[in-house]
Amino acid sequence: xxxxxxxxxxxxxxxxxxxxxxxxxxxxxxxxxxxxxxxxxxxxxxxxxxxxxxxxxxxxxxxxxxxxxxxxxxxxxxxxxxxxxxxxxxxxxxxxxxxxxxxxxxxxxxxxxxxxxxxxxxxxxxxxxxxxxxxxxxxxxxxxxxxxxxxxxxxxxxxxxxxxxxxxxxxxxxxxxxxxxxxxxxxxxxxxxxxxxxxxxxxxxxxxxxxxxxxxxxxxxxxxxxxxxxxxxxxxxxxxxxxxxxxxxxxxxxxxxxxxxxxxxxxxxxxxxxxxxxxxxxxxxxxxxxxxxxxxxxxxxxxxxxxxxxxxxxxxxxxxxxxxxxxxxxxxxxxxxxxxxxxxxxxxxxxxxxxxxxxxxxxxxxxxx
Ligand SMILES: [Zn+2]
Numbered sequence: 001x002x003x004x005x006x007x008x009x010x011x012x013x014x015x016x017x018x019x020x021x022x023x024x025x026x027x028x029x030x031x032x033x034x035x036x037x038x039x040x041x042x043x044x045x046x047x048x049x050x051x052x053x054x055x056x057x058x059x060x061x062x063x064x065x066x067x068x069x070x071x072x073x074x075x076x077x078x079x080x081x082x083x084x085x086x087x088x089x090x091x092x093x094x095x096x097x098x099x100x101x102x103x104x105x106x107x108x109x110x111x112x113x114x115x116x117x118x119x120x121x122x123x124x125x126x127x128x129x130x131x132x133x134x135x136x137x138x139x140x141x142x143x144x145x146x147x148x149x150x151x152x153x154x155x156x157x158x159x160x161x162x163x164x165x166x167x168x169x170x171x172x173x174x175x176x177x178x179x180x181x182x183x184x185x186x187x188x189x190x191x192x193x194x195x196x197x198x199x200x201x202x203x204x205x206x207x208x209x210x211x212x213x214x215x216x217x218x219x220x221x222x223x224x225x226x227x228x229x230x231x232x233x234x235x236x237x238x239x240x241x242x243x244x245x246x247x248x249x250x251x252x253x254x255x256x257x258x259x260x261x262x263x264x265x266x267x268x269x270x271x272x273x274x275x276x277x278x279x280x281x282x283x284x285x286x287x288x289x290x291x292x293x294x295x296x297x298x299x300x301x302x303x304x305x306x307x308x309x310x311x312x313x314x315x316x317x318x319x320x321x322x323x324x325x326x327x328x329x330x331x332x333x334x335x336x337x338x339x340x341x342x343x344x345x346x347x348x349x350x351x352x353x354x355x356x357x358x359x360x361x362x363x364x365x366x367x368x369x
Contacts, residue, residue, distance in 0.1 A: 022045050092105070100321065101124075106215050106319045108217045109214065109216070111217070112213055112217035119327070119348075121324060121347065122322065122324060122325075129347060130166075130309075130346070131166045134204060134332070137309070137334060137342075138307070139332075141168045142195075143195060145167065145170070145171060145194045145204075146164065146166075146204050146205075146206065147171045147190055147203050147204070147206070148163055148170045148174060148206050149173040149180050149205075149207035149208075150174045150207075150315065151174065151175075151178040151234055151236070152175065155210070155212070155222060155224070155317050156210055158323050159206075159315050159325075163206055167204060171190040171193055171203075173186070173207075176236045176260060177286060178234075178290065179209075179259075179263055180290060180297055181262060187298075187300075188300075199305075200307060203308045205308060205310050207290050207294055207312050208290065208311075208314055208328075209237065209290065210314065210316070210317065211280065211283045212316070212317040213317070213318060213319075214319060215320075219279055220232050220234075222317050234283065234286075237267075237286060238279055240267050244271075244276045244277065249268070266286075266289050267282060267285065270288070284314065287312060287326075290312060291328060294310055301333075303333060303334075303335045303340070307332070307335075308333050309330070309333075313326050313329070327347040329343075330344040331343045
């Protein structure tokens, strides 16, 4: 149902029809006969309306081309896609159409990705893994609300959409570069929205900065729809890396540029005098800072009522609309657990499994030779 925003007018028409039906049944209710039947119908109609309204809301907030297409070639950015796609050989094009996440679809990118971010996973696999692993701890899309801290950049949206698709909804805690700047007041509001079920409230918090890698392995470079020249991600972190490289830093508090001022302070407070981290290093640093700050933000959470999961790492934008995740922390806080906080090794298992698969393939090929 969510696959095409072209269907938006249809959903809107459905809502209208349902409202009219509801009105009609309400009129019929004036008669005494079959009252429970009508009441049941009203209930069903309201439920249907709610469902359709939810779909409409999701469609309205979602870029039409990104919906439900995270793991396949999409019509998104057709011009950009065409220009990039057409530079490939027919063999490469075939691989890309079959599976853009296949390492062979973008070999230079994939090699760069695994060198810089070893164990980075395709976003769909990452999302499925977190959802399934948290299922073992009682988290599901009915009793859990997601929270997200990502960069404001629109290219982080496919990840956000996947989180919403998996968990149903997500409180947006995002800010520039994916730092936590919402503060405890805003977090208290988020916590207040977490569903209360069986006397428990559960949330799953995804927090990560981002970086792009092009098909040719250029770090920080990304091609955006409607923008012919190469673009950058994360632009905010790149500015700071450039300032450090040039030796000129804007240290004053700029009230007109608060987020960037705070990011600069956070980064500078975490490096040694004279350090000049490149974009990859500064992105990893941002991820570490974020991971360190989250427990402070969550320190007021009442663990007699709340159970929650935290997932940190780095979001990587690859070629052909692929999104990859470099997983870092993954833990559950639940005071009913023996240790109250448990680290999950799901990615390690997945990465090891992948490694074993590749090794097996190589061994089989060697036997054939
Ligand atoms: Zn950014």
